[in-house]
Amino acid sequence: MSAPGALSRSVEDYLKAIYRLAEEGGTAATNDIAQRLDLSPASVTGMVKKLAESGHLEHVPYRGVRLTETGRLAALAVMRRHRLLETYLITKLGYDWSNVHAEAERLEHAVSDELIDRMAFALGEPKYDPHGAPIPTRNGDIERTALEPLAAMEAGAHVALRQVGDGDPERLRYLKSLGLVPMVELEVAARAPFGGPITVRLSGNPPEERVIGAELAASLLVERR
């Protein structure tokens, strides 16, 4: 739906979802894709066959799916659009970081590459979006970040918060209220055992402490200091 020669909205959503799944867990299973896109597994099978025929991915029936280079580039183009849109909406139009996701999700299928490039220029060619996710370049290069979840850090670790998921507005509002935004420096003050909460100390004056549930801590990506 974007510029000429474009893929359908559906196709773009599939490619993006498959890319993200591969990024996280290795192979993308039919079920995972269905869950991520809120579709029935049967629907996914159908689309996957079409995408295999169009050369966007390889499909071994009953096994899984892997993007081809073509598919990878298409997925990255969508992600570039999404992340630049989020950045633009927040920076230039006063959106709150907690609810830009939905708007970007619709626009990413409608904007042309020209518009995206103009936005990128207006923003000074940013490398990260406001949630800390790296923005792919026009050519499909993307920074391979080696971030770890906060949940994996041992007590005493010094880390910088680098990236948070952009999908859930409520969670984002909560994180912002805690001051947990990308680039904040943290020290892991304590870890409760058995999947309990993590306590972090914000480097401020005076330092403040935050207690973070295990699930939330698993979704915060940090870099060691």
Place this chain on the structure above:
Amino acid sequence: MSAPGALSRSVEDYLKAIYRLAEEGGTAATNDIAQRLDLSPASVTGMVKKLAESGHLEHVPYRGVRLTETGRLAALAVMRRHRLLETYLITKLGYDWSNVHAEAERLEHAVSDELIDRMAFALGEPKYDPHGAPIPTRNGDIERTALEPLAAMEAGAHVALRQVGDGDPERLRYLKSLGLVPMVELEVAARAPFGGPITVRLSGNPPEERVIGAELAASLLVERR
């Protein structure tokens, strides 16, 4: 496709086309709609029936179509989105007025009203788009301009150019090269008979003359001075 509770892209295109036709020539005939949207007349009949059932228009078979208030408001919402998008893209992102139409045409179906309102605010709530078309308000009010085509002016008439069509990039580039942009003051210097060209004098220093073909002159809307 826009914000929640939205109409499909097709429906929005139909409503907009019908509104524009009614604005110009009174009733909107099946054939006119088909031509404007580049669809077969048979397709139009089908969609028109659906739109009648959904209460967006009244349809007297074999006669014509008229928008209901619901349909009118929906059409105006799309036009507001389109015109504000064009204004924003030109003003804030450096688009040329000759080719912003296609981009706006796609985006008008994807942007939320929140985004449009933010753009309007950033632009200072403009009343006209860069081609001179009035921008409907949030509430669906639109200025009823009483403009006449330049082609209808007699020799000696003093007019201001107020509005030009936004659809044809090449024509827009040509107009711009002639200095024929909205708000320019003109005097009709001469009219050739039998649908011949019109010569206008631009109020400048020194005044310059332009010869405009009849067809082009019919598409330029002016206001008497």
Place this chain on the structure above:
DNA sequence: TGGGTAATTTAGCCGCCACTAAATCTCCGT
């Protein structure tokens, strides 16, 4: 190693929105 369960695919379907071909209506001019 044979089942049972969960994942996946197939089969058949539906809504949306186009299309062509054929039928029908309107209306104008003689």
Place this chain on the structure above:
DNA sequence: ACGGAGATTTAGTGGCGGCTAAATTACCCA
């Protein structure tokens, strides 16, 4: 008043991208 041209509608179809229900496959465990 009527015949024909042109406009419009009906009938039947197709692609896209969903769905459910049923069949099939993979895999783990006893």
